Amino acid sequence: MALRKLVAGNWKMNGNRAALAELDAIAMAAEANGGVDVAICPPFTLIAPAAERTPSLAIGAQDCHPAASGAHTGCISAAMLKEAGASLVIVGHSERRADNHETDMDIRAKAEAAIAAGLIAIVCVGETEAERDAGQAVSIVEGQLAGSVPPTGTGYTLVVAYEPVWAIGTGRTPSVADVAQMHAALRTKLGALLGAEGAKVRILYGGSVKPSNAAELMAVPDVDGALVGGASLKAADFVPIIEASG
Numbered sequence: 701m702a703l704r705k706l707v708a709g710n711w712k713m714n715g716n717r718a719a720l721a722e723l724d725a726i727a728m729a730a731e732a733n734g735g736v737d738v739a740i741c742p743p744f745t746l747i748a749p750a751a752e753r754t755p756s757l758a759i760g761a762q763d764c765h766p767a768a769s770g771a772h773t774g775c776i777s778a779a780m781l782k783e784a785g786a787s788l789v790i791v792g793h794s795e796r797r798a799d800n801h802e803t804d805m806d807i808r809a810k811a812e813a814a815i816a817a818g819l820i821a822i823v824c825v826g827e828t829e830a831e832r833d834a835g836q837a838v839s840i841v842e843g844q845l846a847g848s849v850p851p852t853g854t855g856y857t858l859v860v861a862y863e864p865v866w867a868i869g870t871g872r873t874p875s876v877a878d879v880a881q882m883h884a885a886l887r888t889k890l891g892a893l894l895g896a897e898g899a900k901v902r903i904l905y906g907g908s909v910k911p912s913n914a915a916e917l918m919a920v921p922d923v924d925g926a927l928v929g930g931a932s933l934k935a936a937d938f939v940p941i942i943e944a945s946g
């Protein structure tokens with residue numbers, strides 16, 4: 701079953717108010733490519749101005765706290781993101797798994813909080829280079845998925861992003877065959893975890909997606925979109941990726 705593609709940009713800790721000008725051309729491309737869902741996940745401080753500037757574009761966050769509220773200095777709840785204008789949130793990005801020692805259990809709790817607040821949760825999984833070299837990529841990623849996907853997730857509330865850690869920001873990507881193998885394994889595992897809903901959950905590929913490789917990656921079976929880092933910062937790079945996904 702071909703699912704509607706989602707192309708999401710993760711700005712990470714980049715961008716400022718001036719950079720929001722990029723959103724105008726991205727929103728125009730989203731409108732012109734009506735068969736593709738497009739989202740941008742800027743830093744927290746830019747969510748509200750981004751949502752106000754381009755109401756037609758889905759705006760997301762890059763993390764949320766698992767609790768609804770409370771004494772958690774420096775943290776942001778899913779409901780706060782929703783009120784600021786976000787409709788989705790990335791959880792479990794490998795940079796957060798590494799830098800903040802987030803576990804699969806933490807990530808599942810964040811995804812559950814996001815869904816409870818009415819956000820779409822984009823749950824990230826991906827192996828390190830050492831794990832791939834050891835022949836463990838599929839089993840590691842299946843384990844991350846089983847641990848971090850909420851059992852109540854549906855095709856409307858949950859998105860999975862496969863991002864090999866070694867492909868992020870390096871210009872390197874897995875072969876088309878390796879992407880196909882991993883996405884097929886994730887699709888099967890989602891079915892085991894979520895039943896019929898597992899077939900409706902979009903599985904994005906992320907890691908050095910750029911205009912020159914987007915069409916090839918988006919044509920792989922069970923690749924239902926892209927999670928784009930560096931190439932989402934400029935409309936000149938991101939718009940061709942949207943166009944290649946239609």
Ligand SMILES: O=C(CO)COP(=O)(O)O
Pocket residue numbers: 710793863867868869870871906907908909927928929930931
């Ligand atoms: O981590 C990523 C998106 O979440 C991918 O980053 P790059 O596209 O810069 O490799």
